Amino acid sequence: MKWIALLICLICVNTGFSQWKNYIIGAKGDTLNRVDQTDLKQGKWFVHVDPLRGEPGYEEEGVYKDGKKTGTWRRYSLMGDLLAVENYRFGNKNGTCTYFTVAGMVREESWKSIDPQNPYDTIQVPDLHDDTKVYTRVIKVDASVVKHGTWNYYDPSSGALIKSETYVLDKLQEPAKKVTVIDAGGNPTAASGTDSTVAPANKVKPAAVADYEKKNSGKKKIRVRDGSTGY
Structure with a gap:
């Protein structure tokens, strides 16, 4: 019975892996860097990039869905220092992306990824001259990803905010002045x-x-x- 049970387990494992054209087994025994039969990246991925032509190498980890980055991705230096926390949708940056040096945080970016199947988006546009007013607009967005929201720049050593910018669908907004x-x-x-x-x-x-x-x-x-x- 034990041999029969073991054989059944091996058949199940082989059947599960047969859907992948390529993959690796991680240190914890999990399946990483999976490529399906249509050559699309799927699931958890770990990427190692060596230094090249003066550019420092890095490592990053996150999830692919149908060949596109999705969710939260983290990037590290080859020494293990956190360099970036990025969020993705439709394979492009979406939401808040944060960047670091060894000294600390240097920048917060805000992005909006556009669905290529539905390039129309509904946005809330604040009145720059009246904080109590917000307008709803439905517009067509030609780009696949645009700057959208607040971008903050910091002094990494002190954490002090140096500059702040606000974008609405890639357009820099002028702040209201007195x-x-x-x-x-x-x-x-x-x-x-x-x-x-x-x-x-x-x-x-x-x-x-x-x-x-x-x-x-x-x-x-x-x-x-x-x-x-x-x-």
Whole structure:
């Protein structure tokens, strides 16, 4: 009976592996780097890349589905230091991807992978001048992957944020800036828009000032006494 049971197990294992054109067995006994009969990569993969032409080597691990990267992939230096954590969909980067040096995190990227079978996407577009307003747009996206969301850049030694950018489907968004508007009384008021100082169009000059400017237009600047007694 034992030999019969062992034979059945071997037949089952052989049948399970026969669907793969190629594969390797990992240190824990799991099946890695599987290639199916149609030459598509499937399941868990481990990749080792040697240094070449001055470029450092690396190792990465993640999952393939029908020949395309999917889910979370991690990349390491050949010394074992974490270099990147990337997320994939449809074989392209999707969502947040984070990059590191030995000193620490240097960059957070945000990507959007587009379904090639359905290149139309519904997005929420915030009003850059009013944080309370969000618009829904359905658009066609021609690229397979686009920058979408917030990109942050850091000083790896201190962790301080150096720069932040926001993209909507590959288009860099200009941040809303403060506008200073001068009212009729000469008082500044704040509003959203571009950073500038604007004089109101309806401000009326006093008659005496207008008359003075009219009489002295085109003349050199007139010196006036300031009340001092010295020369």
